[in-house]
Amino acid sequence: MRKIVVVDYPRDWDEATEDTEVVDTQTYLTDAAYTDIKNARIFNLSRSYRYQSAGYYVSLLAEARGHKAIPSVTTMQDLKSPTIVRAITVELNDLIQKSLAGLRSKNFTLSIYFGHNVALKYEKLCKQLHDLFKAPLLRAQFVYKEEWVLQSISPIPVNEVPESHRSDLKRFAKAYFARHRFSSVRVSRKIYDLAILVDPHEKAPPSNEKAIQYFVEAAEGQGFYTELITKDDYRRLAEFDALFIRETTAVNHHTYRFARKAHADGLVVIDDPVSILRCTNKVYLAELLTKAKVPVPKTMIIHKDNRTQVESVLGLPCVLKKPDSSFSQGVVKAKDKEGLKEELDKMLADSELIIGQEYKPTDFDWRIGVLDKQPLYACKYFMAKGHWQIYNWNGKKKQDEEGDGEVVPFELVPFHVLHTALKAANLIGNGLYGVDVKEINGKAYVIEVNDNPSIDAGVEDKILKKELYASIIKSIKKRIDTHKNSRNYE
Incomplete structure (x- = not known):
C-alpha cells in the first residue's frame, strides 16, 4: 500500500521516511494521477481541517477514491465538538486521573505525536486518545475541576510543532509509518428504545406530520417505545437504543452531532454519520460516482485554478452546486458568461471546491428509495411550475414552490434507472437513501444520492x-437485534 503524506507546503514535512512519499494538498486534490491510485493510505498533515478547507477535502476525496485517510472526515468533525469529545472519552476517566495525578497546576496541555508524547509517563493516555481520535498530531487540553476533565482535543498544525520536539516527532513518525495495521477502539452501550429526531418548525422536512405519525404507529406496533425528540434532547440520547433522523441533515449542524454521538454511544442510527458526510457533500459524490463509473451528467470539480475552463467543458447554461446543497438550495443555473463569473465568485469564496454539471433539462427526475441495499419505492418528481428544478424557493405562491410527485410500481420503472440507482446508493452504505436519476434518450444519469430522502404521507x-413505514422500522429493529447478538458474543 502506498503511503502518502499530504502537506500544504513541502517545507512543512522534511521528516520523510523511505517508505512514504510527500505531496502538497493542491497536487493531491487536482492531479489526476492521484485519483487513479487504487491502494493508498493518506496521512493528512494539512495545517487546517476546517470545514471545506483544502485539508478537509484531502480526507473527503481520499475516502471517495477508496484511499484510507488519517484523519478521516468523521474524526475531523468529532474534534470540533466538545460534547462529542466528552461522550467518546468518558471511559478514559480513570486513566486520565491516574496519568495526571502528580500535576500541581489547574491546566495541562498534552501534545500527542502519532500516538506518543515526549514524556514516557503519558504513553498510555496518548495511545488511548489517539486510538479514539485517529489524527497524526493532537493537542489535548485538560482542566482541573475537583478532578481532571478533558476540555478539548484538537489537531496541531504541523508548522506549530516546537523545534525542540522535531527529533522525537521524526522518531514517532518513522515507527508509525512502519505499521501495517491501524486499529480503532469500539465504543458501545446497552439500551433499547426508539427516538425520532424532528424539527417542528422546519419549512420542508423530509417527512410531514402524518408520515411521522405513521412511523410512530409502525414502531409501536413492533414493540418499540417511541418518542419524538428535538435538538434540545441531545443529552437524552443515551436513553434510547436507536435514532431515526427525520429532519434535513447537514455536517455543520446538530443533526450530524446527534448521529455521531448516537453512533459513538452504540445506538443504531439512520441516517448514520458516515452516510451524512458522504451524501451531503456534492464534491465527494462526484468523485465517488465518477471513480465507480456510475453514469452522471458531465461533471467537473471546480477550483480557483480551473474556473476558466468551466464554459469550454460544460457549456452554457450549466449548473453550479455548493458542496453541501440540499433540496435544490445552493444550486444555481449559470445562463451566460457574466452569470457564470458572478456565481463562481460567490461559491469559491465559501469553499475551496464546488461542483459544475452540464445542464440536462427533463420534465421530471426519478427518485429511487433504497433501504438495506434493496429498492424500497420509486417516484417521479416533476419540476416546479415554470422552473427548472423540483423546488422553487422563490415561487410567489406556496403551490408553485414544489412540483408534483407520482409513485410508480417497480415493474414500470426502466431497468437501467433502477439498476443505476442501486449501484450509486450501494456505494454509500446500507442505510436509507433516495437516488435522483435523470433519464435521457434511454440512458440513466445519477444526479445525487440523498441520505435523508423524503417520505411523505400521500406521496x-x-x-x-403503511407497509412503507413498517419496512423501515423492521430494518431498524433487525439492526438492533444484530447489534445485541454481536455484543453477546464479544
Whole structure:
C-alpha cells in the first residue's frame, strides 16, 4: 500500500521516511494521477481541517477514491465538538486521573505525536486518545475541576510543532509509518428504545406530520417505545437504543452531532454519520460516482485554478452546486458568461471546491428509495411550475414552490434507472437513501444520492401504504437485534 503524506507546503514535512512519499494538498486534490491510485493510505498533515478547507477535502476525496485517510472526515468533525469529545472519552476517566495525578497546576496541555508524547509517563493516555481520535498530531487540553476533565482535543498544525520536539516527532513518525495495521477502539452501550429526531418548525422536512405519525404507529406496533425528540434532547440520547433522523441533515449542524454521538454511544442510527458526510457533500459524490463509473451528467470539480475552463467543458447554461446543497438550495443555473463569473465568485469564496454539471433539462427526475441495499419505492418528481428544478424557493405562491410527485410500481420503472440507482446508493452504505436519476434518450444519469430522502404521507407511500413505514422500522429493529447478538458474543 502506498503511503502518502499530504502537506500544504513541502517545507512543512522534511521528516520523510523511505517508505512514504510527500505531496502538497493542491497536487493531491487536482492531479489526476492521484485519483487513479487504487491502494493508498493518506496521512493528512494539512495545517487546517476546517470545514471545506483544502485539508478537509484531502480526507473527503481520499475516502471517495477508496484511499484510507488519517484523519478521516468523521474524526475531523468529532474534534470540533466538545460534547462529542466528552461522550467518546468518558471511559478514559480513570486513566486520565491516574496519568495526571502528580500535576500541581489547574491546566495541562498534552501534545500527542502519532500516538506518543515526549514524556514516557503519558504513553498510555496518548495511545488511548489517539486510538479514539485517529489524527497524526493532537493537542489535548485538560482542566482541573475537583478532578481532571478533558476540555478539548484538537489537531496541531504541523508548522506549530516546537523545534525542540522535531527529533522525537521524526522518531514517532518513522515507527508509525512502519505499521501495517491501524486499529480503532469500539465504543458501545446497552439500551433499547426508539427516538425520532424532528424539527417542528422546519419549512420542508423530509417527512410531514402524518408520515411521522405513521412511523410512530409502525414502531409501536413492533414493540418499540417511541418518542419524538428535538435538538434540545441531545443529552437524552443515551436513553434510547436507536435514532431515526427525520429532519434535513447537514455536517455543520446538530443533526450530524446527534448521529455521531448516537453512533459513538452504540445506538443504531439512520441516517448514520458516515452516510451524512458522504451524501451531503456534492464534491465527494462526484468523485465517488465518477471513480465507480456510475453514469452522471458531465461533471467537473471546480477550483480557483480551473474556473476558466468551466464554459469550454460544460457549456452554457450549466449548473453550479455548493458542496453541501440540499433540496435544490445552493444550486444555481449559470445562463451566460457574466452569470457564470458572478456565481463562481460567490461559491469559491465559501469553499475551496464546488461542483459544475452540464445542464440536462427533463420534465421530471426519478427518485429511487433504497433501504438495506434493496429498492424500497420509486417516484417521479416533476419540476416546479415554470422552473427548472423540483423546488422553487422563490415561487410567489406556496403551490408553485414544489412540483408534483407520482409513485410508480417497480415493474414500470426502466431497468437501467433502477439498476443505476442501486449501484450509486450501494456505494454509500446500507442505510436509507433516495437516488435522483435523470433519464435521457434511454440512458440513466445519477444526479445525487440523498441520505435523508423524503417520505411523505400521500406521496411516497401511495403504493405500499403503511407497509412503507413498517419496512423501515423492521430494518431498524433487525439492526438492533444484530447489534445485541454481536455484543453477546464479544
